[in-house]
Amino acid sequence: MTISLDCxxxxxxxxxxxxxxxxxxxxxxxxxxxxxxxxxxxxxxRAILVNSxxxxxxxxxxxxxxxGKAGVPFTSMAIRGxxxxxxxxxxxxxxxxxxxxxxxxxxDTEHCLNEGLFERGLQVERPLSLISFQQDETKVESVVExxxxxxxxxxxxxxxADGAHSKVRQILGIDHHRTPEPLEMYSQDAILAWExxxxxxxxxxxxxAVMAMRIGKDRxxxxxxxxxxxxxxxxxxRIQKTTxxxxxxxxxxxxxxxxxxxxxxxxxxxxxxxxxxGRGMNMGIADGIRFAEAVRDGNFEAYAADRHQVSGPWVRKxxxxxxxxxxxxxxxxxxxxxxxxxxxxxxxxxxxxxAQTIFSAIAQG
Numbered sequence: 001m002t003i004s005l006d007c008x009x010x011x012x013x014x015x016x017x018x019x020x021x022x023x024x025x026x027x028x029x030x031x032x033x034x035x036x037x038x039x040x041x042x043x044x045x046r047a048i049l050v051n052s053x054x055x056x057x058x059x060x061x062x063x064x065x066x067x068g069k070a071g072v073p074f075t076s077m078a079i080r081g082x083x084x085x086x087x088x089x090x091x092x093x094x095x096x097x098x099x100x101x102x103x104x105x106x107x108d109t110e111h112c113l114n115e116g117l118f119e120r121g122l123q124v125e126r127p128l129s130l131i132s133f134q135q136d137e138t139k140v141e142s143v144v145e146x147x148x149x150x151x152x153x154x155x156x157x158x159x160x161a162d163g164a165h166s167k168v169r170q171i172l173g174i175d176h177h178r179t180p181e182p183l184e185m186y187s188q189d190a191i192l193a194w195e196x197x198x199x200x201x202x203x204x205x206x207x208x209a210v211m212a213m214r215i216g217k218d219r220x221x222x223x224x225x226x227x228x229x230x231x232x233x234x235x236x237x238r239i240q241k242t243t244x245x246x247x248x249x250x251x252x253x254x255x256x257x258x259x260x261x262x263x264x265x266x267x268x269x270x271x272x273x274x275x276x277x278g279r280g281m282n283m284g285i286a287d288g289i290r291f292a293e294a295v296r297d298g299n300f301e302a303y304a305a306d307r308h309q310v311s312g313p314w315v316r317k318x319x320x321x322x323x324x325x326x327x328x329x330x331x332x333x334x335x336x337x338x339x340x341x342x343x344x345x346x347x348x349x350x351x352x353x354x355a356q357t358i359f360s361a362i363a364q365g
Contacts, residue, residue, distance in 0.1 A: 010155040017267030018161035019113035021288030037129035045105035047281035054282040066112035071104030076198040166269035178253040186227040188245035258304040274322040
């Protein structure tokens with residue numbers, strides 16, 4: 001029996017996860033459609049670093065070169081208290097294949113991926129929302145709706161790369177296991193003189209933690225456990241302009257399964273965590289490409305097992321660490337005191353080699 005298909009794979013969601021999957025699927029010889037319910041992409045950048053693992057996954061498709069040209073290599077880092085550096089130095093040599101992390105706001109990363117779509121004759125169809133779907137042994141029929149009304153798209157497979165509130169995940173009935181009580185955090189993008197500063201600075205304070213990441217010439221992203229902790233640093237006189245800021249909630253979630261039969265999920269639809277560690281977008285990119293490989297190889301169980309093995313331990317580790325650096329109780333303050341003492345000891349014993357080893361492990365993702 002011949003099936004009339006609109007595409008081999010329909011992708012719901014055109015963030016980095018969905019676009020990475022679309023590019024890989026196209027290069028593997030599959031017909032792809034990618035839709036998104038928003039009229040346009042993000043107007044701010046959640047992520048600010050493309051790590052070595054994501055760049056390595058994108059390399060076969062040439063997107064790593066675009067990101068490398070658009071961004072700034074991540075080469076230096078410092079861990080500080082209020083009184084100055086505890087540990088500082090170069091990130092160290094890149095991984096054996098020479099791939100070094102790149103500092104680049106997510107908006108620019110998405111631009112690189114959009115360029116990759118355009119070069120392949122692909123474009124995101126928007127605004128187009130996934131309303132429902134049903135699957136059988138040979139196909140998936142998805143009802144989508146845009147300005148002209150609802151229509152049905154038939155594909156061999158459906159990928160839900162549609163974010164933390166994934167419609168695909170909800171219809172499949174997969175539990176996100178989302179934490180009921182969120183943590184509060186604060187972030188801002190600022191223009192200030194940052195010459196001579198490391199690419200990444202992490203302050204570990206009694207009240208919490210603050211991260212500063214260079215995202216361009218005199219452009220820095222700050223992320224803090226609270227607004228008050230950020231203000232404790234006393235950086236306000238140096239800031240020439242705040243271009244974006246937000247008090248936001250952080251949840252943690254990890255699915256037990258990544259899908260079933262012909263419908264699967266990836267990225268934030270499968271796992272969410274705090275921005276500490278910078279792996280959210282990067283794991284999503286890898287999810288998208290691994291899904292494309294699963295379509296090519298016909299091995300979706302391997303896709304689910306591989307991605308769960310990566311994201312599951314990280315979400316648990318990220319939640320523990322974020323909770324402890326955010327905790328304002330005696331336990332949290334004691335934990336941060338121990339971290340500072342530990343880094344000072346390592347620095348005294350191993351010197352510059354300690355910074356290179358620790359920072360390289362953080363940067364490679």
